[in-house]
Amino acid sequence: MYMQRISLLDFRNYSDISLDLGPGCFILAGDNAQGKSNFCEAAAMLSSMRSFRASSERELIRWGSAGGFAKIQASFQRAQDSCGVSIVISETKPAILPQSAAVPLDEQLSAGSARKKVWLNDAPKRALDCVGAVKVILFEPADLDIVSGAPSIRRHFLDVTLCLQSRKYCKNLSQYQRILTQRAALLKRIREGMDSAGSLTYWDEQLALHACAITAERAAFVARCLPYAEEFGWKMGIAALKPEYIPSFLAEDTVHGNQLFLEQLTRLRKREIAQGVNLLGSHRDDLMFLSETISLGVYGSRGQQRIAALALKLAELRVMEDIDGDRPILALDDVLSELDTTRRKALLNHVKNYTQVFLATAEPEALPDDFIQSAVRLRVSQGNIRQW
Amino acid sequence: MDNVAAPVQAMIEEFAKLPGIGPKTAQRLTFFLLRAPKDISQRLADALIRLKEQVRSCSVCCNLTETDPCSICGNSQRDHSVVCVVEEPLDVLVIEKTGVFKGVYHILHGALSPVDGIGPKDLKIDELLFRVAKGDINELILATNPNYEGDYTAAYIASAITVSNIKMTKLARGLPLGGDLEYADEGTLARALEGRRIFDSAGH
Numbered sequence: 069m070y071m072q073r074i075s076l077l078d079f080r081n082y083s084d085i086s087l088d089l090g091p092g093c094f095i096l097a098g099d100n101a102q103g104k105s106n107f108c109e110a111a112a113m114l115s116s117m118r119s120f121r122a123s124s125e126r127e128l129i130r131w132g133s134a135g136g137f138a139k140i141q142a143s144f145q146r147a148q149d150s151c152g153v154s155i156v157i158s159e160t161k162p163a164i165l166p167q168s169a170a171v172p173l174d175e176q177l178s179a180g181s182a183r184k185k186v187w188l189n190d191a192p193k194r195a196l197d198c199v200g201a202v203k204v205i206l207f208e209p210a211d212l213d214i215v216s217g218a219p220s221i222r223r224h225f226l227d228v229t230l231c232l233q234s235r236k237y238c239k240n241l242s243q244y245q246r247i248l249t250q251r252a253a254l255l256k257r258i259r260e261g262m263d264s265a266g267s268l269t270y271w272d273e274q275l276a277l278h279a280c281a282i283t284a285e286r287a288a289f290v291a292r293c294l295p296y297a298e299e300f301g302w303k304m305g306i307a308a309l310k311p312e313y314i315p316s317f318l319a320e321d322t323v324h325g326n327q328l329f330l331e332q333l334t335r336l337r338k339r340e341i342a343q344g345v346n347l348l349g350s351h352r353d354d355l356m357f358l359s360e361t362i363s364l365g366v367y368g369s370r371g372q373q374r375i376a377a378l379a380l381k382l383a384e385l386r387v388m389e390d391i392d393g394d395r396p397i398l399a400l401d402d403v404l405s406e407l408d409t410t411r412r413k414a415l416l417n418h419v420k421n422y423t424q425v426f427l428a429t430a431e432p433e434a435l436p437d438d439f440i441q442s443a444v445r446l447r448v449s450q451g452n453i454r455q456w
Numbered sequence: 457m458d459n460v461a462a463p464v465q466a467m468i469e470e471f472a473k474l475p476g477i478g479p480k481t482a483q484r485l486t487f488f489l490l491r492a493p494k495d496i497s498q499r500l501a502d503a504l505i506r507l508k509e510q511v512r513s514c515s516v517c518c519n520l521t522e523t524d525p526c527s528i529c530g531n532s533q534r535d536h537s538v539v540c541v542v543e544e545p546l547d548v549l550v551i552e553k554t555g556v557f558k559g560v561y562h563i564l565h566g567a568l569s570p571v572d573g574i575g576p577k578d579l580k581i582d583e584l585l586f587r588v589a590k591g592d593i594n595e596l597i598l599a600t601n602p603n604y605e606g607d608y609t610a611a612y613i614a615s616a617i618t619v620s621n622i623k624m625t626k627l628a629r630g631l632p633l634g635g636d637l638e639y640a641d642e643g644t645l646a647r648a649l650e651g652r653r654i655f656d657s658a659g660h
């Protein structure tokens with residue numbers, strides 16, 4: 069699939085731009101803080117319906133915008149049809165409310181928040197129903213953390229990816245969060261003698277059911293990524309690159325898995341109550357990146373970690389393509405600067421035949437001439453985008 | 457708000473404690489009462505006093521009532537061997553509207569929710585177990601809300617009931633998961649009441 073046209077209105081530092089696009093590679097060249105990442109953020113938002121970096125969606129509205137709202141609008145050509153997606157983020161309340169005991173806490177917390185409205189082919193929809201209607205895979209500098217950061221970052225990556233792919237997973241995951249919250253509270257209550265340990269039975273079963281399903285889905289996805297990641301690893305000079313899902317519990321299959329899970333849970337009973345914490349489940353799983361048998365998260369160089377993270381994202385794109393029969397759009401934000409010339413060429417060769425690629429870089433002169441000639445060259449400067 | 461008379465300020469603060477009422481609405485209500493004829497305030501004040509003084513808990517089903525036992529528990533035409541267990545008094549109104557249920561009720565006044573600090577002792581569960589222990593009940597319909605807290609409450613009650621000759625059924629079919637009984641439409645609820653299924657909890 070590819071984006072045919074995009075318009076940004078009062079989004080971040082873009083006051084009003086429209087771009088006609090199409091299949092192929094697009095180089096977004098520009099100095100830092102000119103709007104390259106903002107463009108990539110908008111493209112990714114059209115796919116996931118949320119910003120990967122805004123702590124509050126209110127940040128997305130351009131400072132000083134007259135209308136008090138930001139709008140992202142784009143049309144896409146998919147394998148079978150075309151599709152239009154629009155997102156409007158508007159201010160709901162002034163950012164500062166007088167702090168007072170008389171103001172209920174929820175009103176205080178929602179002060180300065182934003183409202184998001186979404187349209188799919190001009191029909192208003194819930195954001196959740198538009199997730200994954202079009203698919204944009206974004207790789208940006210902070211994605212290095214998928215390999216080198218905390219396990220929660222890796223789980224989060226898998227959750228976001230699988231939510232893009234399946235509504236069922238998304239629902240399962242939100243129920244799982246609810247179960248974890250209630251069960252942790254119950255463990256603490258049991259520790260304080262306010263509830264009996266027998267009360268755990270219900271939550272144990274719910275936990276087993278959801279944890280086994282979530283872990284199985286994540287592991288299956290990582291297994292599908294493996295051949296693609298490995299292939300890319302060889303091209304980029306990492307031997308036998310292998311992403312491997314590490315469940316925190318034993319589960320052979322979902323039928324017997326539940327029983328096995330409950331047995332492991334029983335063995336942890338005393339510790340769980342003493343600590344008041346859920347010690348078993350998908351929220352304690354991890355994802356490991358191996359080269360041969362060496363963990364890149366622990367022993368890899370920064371360069372190797374970046375390549376491993378990139379390999380996973382590119383594999384994600386291929387797995388989605390296998391499932392949907394349509395290749396997602398790829399956006400690479402500032403990934404070239406940390407690669408040497410050989411690897412830079414290998415990466416560009418790998419992605420140059422993708423349906424649509426956005427390549428944001430501060431050093432376009434470092435790109436090979438033939439690549440520059442074959443791509444659409446765009447210059448990003450102070451919230452404007454022009455051809456060069 | 458230093459320039460506002462103390463009684464006005466006090467009224468605004470009291471209104472703002474009510475669920476769903478923010479500071480703006482609290483102000484609007486207060487100034488409405490200030491400007492309205494005095495008997496509107498008088499009737500409101502009387503109703504508030506009567507609410508707490510004359511409404512009590514039914515000693516059988518724990519519903520809110522003026523008479524004890526309540527009109528449903530005191531009705532000999534109803535089937536006292538079938539008890540429908542619900543979370544809130546409002547749920548009784550909803551089920552009564554369907555007109556298909558001829559049994560009686562038990563009102564828990566909430567659902568178990570560890571994260572909100574609501575345990576068995578905070579609900580009318582002991583009262584229910586007491587009713588069951590007396591031995592006049594043949595069937596319990598667990599009609600808690602179809603969400604995790606409601607399900608957990610039903611499972612807890614099912615495991616706490618040790619007498620074996622009671623049929624326990626659960627309202628499930630047709631009700632949207634994650635919803636409140638209060639918002640289910642009458643047709644759906646009537647079908648659910650007729651198609652209730654035997655409760656299979658871990659304890660049984």
Ligand SMILES: [Zn+2]
Pocket residue numbers: 514515516517518519525526527528529530
């Ligand atoms: Zn009663």
